[in-house]
Amino acid sequence: MxxxxxxxxxxxxxxxxxxxxDFLDSQITTVDLYYLEDETLxxxxxxxxxxxxxxxxxxxxxxxxxxxxxxxRLAERTQKKTLTSAGKDIQxxxxxxxxxxxxxxxxxKLSVPPLATSCINVLQYQNWDTESSNLLSVIFIRDRNSHGxxxxxxxxxxxxxxxxxxxxxxxxxxxxxxxxxxMSFYNWDTNIAVCNxxxxxxxxxxxxxxxxxxxxxxxxxLNVDPKEKPGDNSTRIPIPTELYIQAVIxxxxxxxxx
Numbered sequence: 001m002x003x004x005x006x007x008x009x010x011x012x013x014x015x016x017x018x019x020x021x022d023f024l025d026s027q028i029t030t031v032d033l034y035y036l037e038d039e040t041l042x043x044x045x046x047x048x049x050x051x052x053x054x055x056x057x058x059x060x061x062x063x064x065x066x067x068x069x070x071x072x073r074l075a076e077r078t079q080k081k082t083l084t085s086a087g088k089d090i091q092x093x094x095x096x097x098x099x100x101x102x103x104x105x106x107x108x109k110l111s112v113p114p115l116a117t118s119c120i121n122v123l124q125y126q127n128w129d130t131e132s133s134n135l136l137s138v139i140f141i142r143d144r145n146s147h148g149x150x151x152x153x154x155x156x157x158x159x160x161x162x163x164x165x166x167x168x169x170x171x172x173x174x175x176x177x178x179x180x181x182x183m184s185f186y187n188w189d190t191n192i193a194v195c196n197x198x199x200x201x202x203x204x205x206x207x208x209x210x211x212x213x214x215x216x217x218x219x220x221x222l223n224v225d226p227k228e229k230p231g232d233n234s235t236r237i238p239i240p241t242e243l244y245i246q247a248v249i250x251x252x253x254x255x256x257x258x
Contacts, residue, residue, distance in 0.1 A: 010065050013057060020062045084166040094241035095170060097249055098157070102166070104135035105158040135253050136200055138213065138222065141178055142246040145187075150245075153178025153185040154213070154224065156198040175243060184211060218254040 017023040024043040036042050049056040083106070085099035142152035155178055160166075168174040178185050183203055185194045195205045201222075204212040213222040220232050226248075230236045234252040241247050 010057065010061065011069065014062060014065045014069060020059050023057065023062060085170045088170045090170060092241055092243055094239045094243055094247045095172075097237070097239050098139075098166075098176075099170065101135065101137050101157065101249070101251070102161065105137055106161045108134045108158070133253055134217070135251060136215065136217075138183070138201070138224070138250040138252075139176070140224065140246070140248040140250070141176065141244055143175075143177065143244040145177060149190065150188040151178060151186065152188070152246075154183045154211075156183055156200050158200055159198045183213065215252055215254055220252065220254065222250055222252060224250065 013023060017026065021043065024046045025039075027046045028039070028042045036045070047059060083102050085095075085102050088099070090096050090099055137157040139155040139157050140152070141155065142150070145151050155176070160176075160182075166176075169176045180192075180194045181196060183196055183198050183201055186192070195203045195211075197203045200216055202214040202216060204214060204221075209228075210223070210225045213224070214220070215222065218233075220234070222231050222234050223229065224236075226236065230250055231252075233254065234250060237249045237251065239247040239249060
């Protein structure tokens with residue numbers, strides 16, 4: 001049994017039994033109790049590996065894995081509670097689109113439809129394992145900054161979620177705008193252009209046909225040219241909004257087929 005299979009087997013045991021004693025009891029047969037006439041002794045023999053109907057599991061391994069699973073469960077629950085879009089009275093289409101994608105981009109996992117099916121057709125989605133798939137979104141914004149200068153840029157949504165508090169955007173206190181530290185930034189008045197790779201994307205700026213982004217997880221290429229197809233497992237979604245001159249969201253699902 002390799003390490004991954006061993007971990008899955010341990011997880012099955014840990015989730016099936018509330019306590020280590022419950023697991024030991026499951027390994028004791030009526031024949032064991034008949035001859036030993038002592039439940040405590042029978043448990044000790046199972047723990048030492050001298051008795052039992054399954055593979056030996058050490059107490060410290062059981063309890064460590066139990067604790068790890070519980071920590072992960074609590075962390076996931078806390079994460080869901082701390083979505084910055086939760087409970088907000090969101091009216092604009094652009095902010096609504098960001099709110100729909102917040103959990104997926106923040107947690108790195110693909111949710112169930114309808115969001116996934118808005119990106120990729122239903123037949124494809126049914127062949128995917130959501131546990132090994134994730135949604136990443138690139139945001140394009142064109143508008144004017146506080147100085148009245150026209151700016152535009154491409155934003156790694158998942159990265160920005162991790163590095164700043166989006167509560168100010170979802171509450172309407174501030175507008176999300178591209179920055180020089182984003183994947184792409186251009187000031188149309190000053191002609192300042194900046195490109196930066198992010199934790200999720202590699203920027204390909206020297207492509208003669210225009211700007212490209214490569215997803216680091218599956219190495220697929222995202223083409224942001226509106227005249228071209230965006231690429232495998234990617235969609236380009238223009239968002240009608242009153243907040244910006246132009247807003248577009250590119251969704252990409254990286255996954256392994258089941």
